[in-house]
Amino acid sequence: MDIRKNERIIIYSGENYPIVAPSVMIAREDFPFSFVPHLNTGVNRSNIDELNLCLYRGDIDEWFYKNGATKFCDLINEWFSDLVNGALIKQDGFETIRINNNIAVLEADFEKISKKIEADNKRNYYFFKMENICGNVYYRVSDDEFSSNDYQKLPCILIFDNKNVDDCYFTTTLSKAKDLSNFSSYSRLTHALRRFRSKFYDPKSKYLLNEIWVIMAIKRPQQVIGTFSCYEFIGFKLSFNFEENPAVDNCNIRLATTIQSLNKNIAEKLSGTKYEKCSIALIGCGALGSKIAMSLAKMGYVQQKLVDNDVFLPHNLIRHEVTTPFYIGLNKARIMSSKINVLFGKSESTFYEEESFISNANYNNDFIIDCTASERNLYWYLMSNMECNGYCRCEIFMDGKLGVSFFEGSKHNPDIFDTRAYFLYYSVQDNLLQEIFNEQDNEFNEFHIGFGCSSDTMILDEATISNHASIVPHILEKYRNIDEGTVVINYFDKTNLENNFVRKLKVCKFNTYDLESGWKVHIMECVINSVREFVNQSNENMGLWIGCIDNNLKRITIVDTYIPPDNLRAKNKVTSGIKGVNKIIGSCEKKSCGIIRYIGEWHTHPNGRAVPSELDKRTFAEFSKLGKTYLMTILGKGEEGNWIVHGEETYE
Numbered sequence: 001m002d003i004r005k006n007e008r009i010i011i012y013s014g015e016n017y018p019i020v021a022p023s024v025m026i027a028r029e030d031f032p033f034s035f036v037p038h039l040n041t042g043v044n045r046s047n048i049d050e051l052n053l054c055l056y057r058g059d060i061d062e063w064f065y066k067n068g069a070t071k072f073c074d075l076i077n078e079w080f081s082d083l084v085n086g087a088l089i090k091q092d093g094f095e096t097i098r099i100n101n102n103i104a105v106l107e108a109d110f111e112k113i114s115k116k117i118e119a120d121n122k123r124n125y126y127f128f129k130m131e132n133i134c135g136n137v138y139y140r141v142s143d144d145e146f147s148s149n150d151y152q153k154l155p156c157i158l159i160f161d162n163k164n165v166d167d168c169y170f171t172t173t174l175s176k177a178k179d180l181s182n183f184s185s186y187s188r189l190t191h192a193l194r195r196f197r198s199k200f201y202d203p204k205s206k207y208l209l210n211e212i213w214v215i216m217a218i219k220r221p222q223q224v225i226g227t228f229s230c231y232e233f234i235g236f237k238l239s240f241n242f243e244e245n246p247a248v249d250n251c252n253i254r255l256a257t258t259i260q261s262l263n264k265n266i267a268e269k270l271s272g273t274k275y276e277k278c279s280i281a282l283i284g285c286g287a288l289g290s291k292i293a294m295s296l297a298k299m300g301y302v303q304q305k306l307v308d309n310d311v312f313l314p315h316n317l318i319r320h321e322v323t324t325p326f327y328i329g330l331n332k333a334r335i336m337s338s339k340i341n342v343l344f345g346k347s348e349s350t351f352y353e354e355e356s357f358i359s360n361a362n363y364n365n366d367f368i369i370d371c372t373a374s375e376r377n378l379y380w381y382l383m384s385n386m387e388c389n390g391y392c393r394c395e396i397f398m399d400g401k402l403g404v405s406f407f408e409g410s411k412h413n414p415d416i417f418d419t420r421a422y423f424l425y426y427s428v429q430d431n432l433l434q435e436i437f438n439e440q441d442n443e444f445n446e447f448h449i450g451f452g453c454s455s456d457t458m459i460l461d462e463a464t465i466s467n468h469a470s471i472v473p474h475i476l477e478k479y480r481n482i483d484e485g486t487v488v489i490n491y492f493d494k495t496n497l498e499n500n501f502v503r504k505l506k507v508c509k510f511n512t513y514d515l516e517s518g519w520k521v522h523i524m525e526c527v528i529n530s531v532r533e534f535v536n537q538s539n540e541n542m543g544l545w546i547g548c549i550d551n552n553l554k555r556i557t558i559v560d561t562y563i564p565p566d567n568l569r570a571k572n573k574v575t576s577g578i579k580g581v582n583k584i585i586g587s588c589e590k591k592s593c594g595i596i597r598y599i600g601e602w603h604t605h606p607n608g609r610a611v612p613s614e615l616d617k618r619t620f621a622e623f624s625k626l627g628k629t630y631l632m633t634i635l636g637k638g639e640e641g642n643w644i645v646h647g648e649e650t651y652e
Helices: 060-084 110-119 184-200 264-271 287-298 314-318 332-344 375-384 416-428 432-440 462-479 525-536 581-591 614-626
Strands: 009-012 023-026 039-041 051-053 105-108 125-134 138-145 154-160 211-219 231-239 253-260 279-283 304-307 350-352 366-370 391-397 402-407 446-448 456-458 485-491 501-507 510-514 520-524 542-550 555-562 597-605 630-636 639-646 649-651
Touching: 105 125, 105 211, 110 138, 110 211, 110 231, 110 253, 125 184, 138 154, 138 211, 154 184, 184 211, 211 253, 264 287, 279 287, 287 304, 287 332, 287 391, 287 462, 304 332, 332 350, 366 375, 366 462, 375 416, 391 416, 391 462, 402 416, 402 432, 402 462, 416 432, 416 485, 416 501, 416 520, 416 542, 416 555, 416 581, 432 485, 462 485, 510 525, 520 525, 520 630, 525 555, 525 597, 525 630, 542 581, 555 597, 581 597, 614 630, 614 639
Parallel strands: 105 138, 105 253, 154 211, 279 304, 279 366, 304 350, 366 391, 520 555, 597 630
Antiparallel strands: 009 023, 023 051, 039 051, 125 138, 125 154, 211 231, 231 253, 391 402, 402 485, 446 456, 485 501, 510 520, 542 555, 542 597, 630 639, 639 649
């Protein structure tokens, strides 16, 4: 390139200097512009249409205000130095042409259009639909073809050459169509206009076209910066009288800025979440669920099934992802599906206006996120033995201070009930989380909307809900595929911010025992394994079971054991010690309001089978009189058994 040791330049400063950076133009008509990247067409905020240097990849006005005129001059010298040393062209893609003083913005999914261009064998043009989004300055171009029946749409002509590669840039200011003749695609313009005229022009119509939008796709030698293909798209409005059918070269043009419309790839690129996504089934599209659904969608999780039978009411505007009254009266799942689909065009979001347990949705290939805060929904999931791609339940406790996400382990082990039981046991031992059990006795701080007795809602600000919702998308990819269960705790106390934290609990697998009576016993694997060690000892041993009982599910869940240190052990008998027993039982029951408590006992038969002795049977009878549910686990050599006393019955 003909770059001289001393190049004359013109520095133009507008009336807003120094708030707005100057523009730098090269004062040599034969400068090799066609081989030079990083040039702007026209000076912004002025009538000057000369090519000028693009000195900074970013906001040059902000840069200039911070760095000043001296460093700005250094930046000009660096630009020329990079040019002559071949460093002006970066390795991250082909530099796009910068268009200032544009008359409009054209938005289109150029990723989809690029695929159409590459698949084309002979046409080299398309007629697309476009719509005016905002005041003749913002248009959206569809990848659907224009037809004579599209009365409410505008036409846009796309021209391209998918064979020849252009590595040159604009060499002059653009005012006539022939100023684009250096690009291979330009040769397709005349033919495309003739085809459009013969197909759509009606001289009898009162709607005569004197101008038409054109997008010219230029094939570049490498991927264009900010796109997903090697095509750069230049948009312009062409003054063309279809009645007179003039020569195209002398027709006036005015440039527009073209931008890629939002799609999944753009969302992932902007979010830094370019990885394989699972399909999501989100149940419950209220304040928490709506925010999680939209955050996931913006990270690229566009394939979502949204399930909710509730309608959107005026008070929902205070905390919901939706903030416009336009949606009042519509179903919440329908609204969220519509918002996601509008955001990304034709995405795969679907909705079901029904409760999850009567929904026709098929969850087999989905990762389920349950945001319902409904115990019915939890029991439905547990009792349905549903096959899915994973399950997470998100709940808010303690008047909004605590957000908890429960992740099942692989193959439902541990399942969601097991992880919740372990979390509650953990909360018994944590002073900050103790407040969670106060909710068992006290009603929530609720506000009654007026629909009826069931129309109450927790009083909680939108920012706190957003805080808890923001955790879920980040932990979803991290924990949805791990083998064990996971509980993620987000403690957020707006009145005492220094105590806030995010904490992860690992929940090991559970051994499960199905009794013929329909009862189930789930014991943490790490707990039962520690107990099994005593089977290999010659003397019997025993301990207390700590856990919870759910009569609706007919399930006993064991999360820990306590072995009294003063047990009296013999070969064929063990007598329970008393040291620490009352303390451990009383502490668990009192702190958890009776949820986590003494469930029963276990003992070993190291020299015999896992069957009840006469002493064990008398113990069953004594507990039967108390009317409480009680679990006895017996461990023998190579076998173990569970007996449940429930009322007057004993189940094996």
